[in-house]
Amino acid sequence: MKDSIKEKGIELLESLSQAHGAPGQENEVRRIFRKQLGEEVRTDRAGNIFFEKKGSSERPRIFVPAHMDEVGMAVQAITEDGLLKFVTLGGWWAHTLLAKRVRIRTAGGLEIPGVIGAKPPHFLSESERQKVMNLEEMFIDVGAKDAAEARSFGIRLGDGIVPDSGFARMHNPDLLVSKAFDDRVGLSAVIHAALQTAKASHPNTVVFCGTVQEEVGTRGARAAAFSASPDLAIVVEGAPADDLPGVPSRERQAALGGGPQIRFMDSSAILNREFIEFVIQTAENNSIPYQLCVRRMGGTDAAPIHLHACGVPTVVIAVPSRYIHTHNTMVDISDYLNTVKLLVKLIQTLDKETADRIGSYVD
Numbered sequence: 001m002k003d004s005i006k007e008k009g010i011e012l013l014e015s016l017s018q019a020h021g022a023p024g025q026e027n028e029v030r031r032i033f034r035k036q037l038g039e040e041v042r043t044d045r046a047g048n049i050f051f052e053k054k055g056s057s058e059r060p061r062i063f064v065p066a067h068m069d070e071v072g073m074a075v076q077a078i079t080e081d082g083l084l085k086f087v088t089l090g091g092w093w094a095h096t097l098l099a100k101r102v103r104i105r106t107a108g109g110l111e112i113p114g115v116i117g118a119k120p121p122h123f124l125s126e127s128e129r130q131k132v133m134n135l136e137e138m139f140i141d142v143g144a145k146d147a148a149e150a151r152s153f154g155i156r157l158g159d160g161i162v163p164d165s166g167f168a169r170m171h172n173p174d175l176l177v178s179k180a181f182d183d184r185v186g187l188s189a190v191i192h193a194a195l196q197t198a199k200a201s202h203p204n205t206v207v208f209c210g211t212v213q214e215e216v217g218t219r220g221a222r223a224a225a226f227s228a229s230p231d232l233a234i235v236v237e238g239a240p241a242d243d244l245p246g247v248p249s250r251e252r253q254a255a256l257g258g259g260p261q262i263r264f265m266d267s268s269a270i271l272n273r274e275f276i277e278f279v280i281q282t283a284e285n286n287s288i289p290y291q292l293c294v295r296r297m298g299g300t301d302a303a304p305i306h307l308h309a310c311g312v313p314t315v316v317i318a319v320p321s322r323y324i325h326t327h328n329t330m331v332d333i334s335d336y337l338n339t340v341k342l343l344v345k346l347i348q349t350l351d352k353e354t355a356d357r358i359g360s361y362v363d
């Protein structure tokens, strides 16, 4: 049984992380959500997708979103030479992009391969070589001889671009590497928890969700919170790991293999303390490892959700992910499986009395 859950996880992580999901063009990811959870899913007019599962009670309504999009780019112009200029969608650091392969998705559904190019080092001045190159100085080479040929491939302005980077298991096969684990690792956990909850009883109604356009300022979640109308929210993320040079081991809050991260705050939200305590207690009662975290920077879909309507008590649970916002993100399958387990346990125990207590503020 345990092995089949792990195999299902790896299968989901591979297909979801390899899907194209530039912000605003999450179609392929949405298709997988629908395929996994069945035709009773619904979408809203922003593109968010929902799978609602009623348990033994209408309330509380528990909202469990993860974002479907990934950091990407869009075609901004086609030069006379047939090269593509691009705008970034989400936070890229130029150092990680040079000489990398990408895929451009055309309106006709084709995937066109490209390489990110720039002025070669041989032609750079000494001072240019010391600097990080501006993203505006880079272009994408699709191998077209001129603009007309690039257009003949089906490429148009606005087409979404994502990293071209295959899924792989490391020599230690429990470590997985792929593009887009921010946030496909979270989305996969949400879908996986939904599949497990489908067979189980729970004292609430759960709204599992894939949101759009998180990477460009948590835009989709604003509409998704309205559609879900929740009493509580559990945002599931792929958060940056910090078990790397530069962070002393005693200060680490997101080590691979350390278990899901429970976030107290970041620059976009201070999460509900009472709810966090409940999550910690649930993890301890079920011997699930976890890591507590206070982030100086960053933000998640919790930003618009926790202030939706009259306010929604919210927590953020995250799978530590090395090298997010690059072509190669690494996660540990044990953190993923523990995140799914924690979500399922929370869904099985969050009843009306608990939700009322969390949201009552009787100090």
Ligand SMILES: [Zn+2]
Residues within 6 Å of the ligand: 067, 182, 183, 214, 237, 238
């Ligand atoms: Zn994310």
